[in-house]
Amino acid sequence: MKKFLIFIFFLPFCNFVFTDAKAGTLSLDREIIEDRKISFPDTNEFKVIVSDLHTHSIFSDGHVWPNIRVEEAQRDGLDLLAITEHLEYQPHMKFIPNNDRNDAFNEALVANDDKDLLIVNGAEITRIPPVGHMNAIFIKDANSLFNDDESNIPIAKELLKQYPEAGSWEENDEVSNYYALTSVWPAEKAIDEAHSQGAFIFWNHSWWTPQSPQGISILTDFHKKLISENKLHGIEIVNGVNYSDEAFQIAIDNNLTIIGTSDVHNLIDWDYSFYKGKHRPVTLVLSKDKTEKSIKDALFKGRTVVWFKNKLIGLKDNLVPLLKSSLSFKSLGYEAGTFILKVEIENKSDSKMMLKNISKYTFSQNTDSFHVDAHSKKIIEIKTIVKLKEMNLTFKIQNAYIEPSKNPKVSFFVKI
Numbered sequence: 001m002k003k004f005l006i007f008i009f010f011l012p013f014c015n016f017v018f019t020d021a022k023a024g025t026l027s028l029d030r031e032i033i034e035d036r037k038i039s040f041p042d043t044n045e046f047k048v049i050v051s052d053l054h055t056h057s058i059f060s061d062g063h064v065w066p067n068i069r070v071e072e073a074q075r076d077g078l079d080l081l082a083i084t085e086h087l088e089y090q091p092h093m094k095f096i097p098n099n100d101r102n103d104a105f106n107e108a109l110v111a112n113d114d115k116d117l118l119i120v121n122g123a124e125i126t127r128i129p130p131v132g133h134m135n136a137i138f139i140k141d142a143n144s145l146f147n148d149d150e151s152n153i154p155i156a157k158e159l160l161k162q163y164p165e166a167g168s169w170e171e172n173d174e175v176s177n178y179y180a181l182t183s184v185w186p187a188e189k190a191i192d193e194a195h196s197q198g199a200f201i202f203w204n205h206s207w208w209t210p211q212s213p214q215g216i217s218i219l220t221d222f223h224k225k226l227i228s229e230n231k232l233h234g235i236e237i238v239n240g241v242n243y244s245d246e247a248f249q250i251a252i253d254n255n256l257t258i259i260g261t262s263d264v265h266n267l268i269d270w271d272y273s274f275y276k277g278k279h280r281p282v283t284l285v286l287s288k289d290k291t292e293k294s295i296k297d298a299l300f301k302g303r304t305v306v307w308f309k310n311k312l313i314g315l316k317d318n319l320v321p322l323l324k325s326s327l328s329f330k331s332l333g334y335e336a337g338t339f340i341l342k343v344e345i346e347n348k349s350d351s352k353m354m355l356k357n358i359s360k361y362t363f364s365q366n367t368d369s370f371h372v373d374a375h376s377k378k379i380i381e382i383k384t385i386v387k388l389k390e391m392n393l394t395f396k397i398q399n400a401y402i403e404p405s406k407n408p409k410v411s412f413f414v415k416i
């Protein structure tokens, strides 16, 4: 995302560029697309995989064909995209019967002309509380994860009478009745089937106010049982523009993988204005290599960091190595005749880094807090009092969280 500021600066002079670009003669728009690719450096041990594990298309309640999801993923430089349609909520069923629930995934595969983008099949299992919404990804066949047996219609009618949230909010009766009918089939059976297919299963937007009016994530007995049976592996702490401290704490307390997703239904660019410095939330997966097998393994092992509204959120063991690979410190030597050391800090990541000094040294041109822009360098002047040959500088990284409200402290070695 490094060049977008330059782009904004020149914007008033660039109308002609866009006119030409529309005619296909100039490639500035392609350069912008190149710059918007989400980019974080690999850690010493792992490759950093950029993923969005929760997306919708017109095959459930999204509003675009799956090829748009694929093109957006390519533009954002995603390494992995999961297609996760609601199995039960089918508001476009009049136009798209969707008899094969793998169709959205298959359409996405057809649209993917970029071998750098991995696409995996998924589904959103959708129920009223206490189940809520759960994503199963890396599934083999979505059709085994739902059941619309019409002999359940009488039970579905009762369900609708008893629980308005089972579908009566939906104006179209056909859609509402179908949602209630498919909700009759126990979620446990869908989860068992996903589990038997080797799926990675996570709990979506557990704080969602239609299902949790106070907006607080609460771990229910249903979810505790799934965790004890090893059938629930992760939890969203970020969904779209929403974040939950409580979900983050549930992840920590129950050893669930920390997930952040867009859950996009419209266009990514409508939801996250790249030109205003915004970005879609993603899960950064610390994987041995860029294969489906390794990425899935890393998810099961909890090696993730969420990037959300320029904040990096994850367990210390995952987040600190990412911060250490993102920021590098280089001595430029002492200013002549002084004990003031110049140090250049380089930020190789897409995230603007907010640093607070907690070393014993003070700076001559900065307070204890400053930032280093994404893909930028900054020089600080340090009053070392005596001449040193090496030093450790320690900062609190204030845009990073290893627990709710807790920033990591990271030390950087500087050879002078």
Ligand SMILES: [Zn+2]
Pocket (backbone or CB within 6 Å): 124, 133, 204, 205
């Ligand atoms: Zn949902």
Ligand SMILES: [Zn+2]
Pocket (backbone or CB within 6 Å): 054, 056, 124, 263
């Ligand atoms: Zn969703």
